[in-house]
Amino acid sequence: VYIYDTVNNNWSTKTTTGTIPPRKDGGSAVLGLDGKRVITFGGFLTASPDQLHELNLINFEWRIPKSSGSIPESRRYHKANVIGNYKVLSFGKYTFKTII
Numbered sequence: 097v098y099i100y101d102t103v104n105n106n107w108s109t110k111t112t113t114g115t116i117p118p119r120k121d122g123g124s125a126v127l128g129l130d131g132k133r134v135i136t137f138g139g140f141l142t143a144s145p146d147q148l149h150e151l152n153l154i155n156f157e158w159r160i161p162k163s164s165g166s167i168p169e170s171r172r173y174h175k176a177n178v179i180g181n182y183k184v185l186s187f188g189k190y191t192f193k194t195i196i
Contacts, residue, residue, distance in 0.1 A: 114158035122172025
C-alpha cells in the first residue's frame with residue numbers, strides 16, 4: 097500500500113500480508129472507529145465477489161471480517177462513510193449488472 101505522511105509531505109510504500117484483496121477499480125474505503133483499520137468494499141475486476149476486506153494498520157495484515165445479514169451487491173464509484181458504529185454505503189453508481 098502507499099502511505100502519505102501528512103506532516104512531512106512524504107510518500108512511502110508498505111508490504112502487506114494476509115488475505116490481500118484483488119486489484120479492483122472504483123471501490124470504497126473508510127477508517128474504522130478505532131483508527132487502526134481500513135475497511136474496503138466494492139470495486140470491479142471482471143467478476144467481483146461481494147466482500148469486505150479489512151487492513152490492520154498496526155501490522156498491515158489484510159483479512160476478510162466476519163459479517164452477517166445480506167451483503168449488498170458489489171458496486172463501483174459509490175460513496176461510503178462511517179456514521180456512528182456503522183459503515184454506510186450510499187449512492188452507488190454501477191453494480192456488476194446495472195446502473196443504480
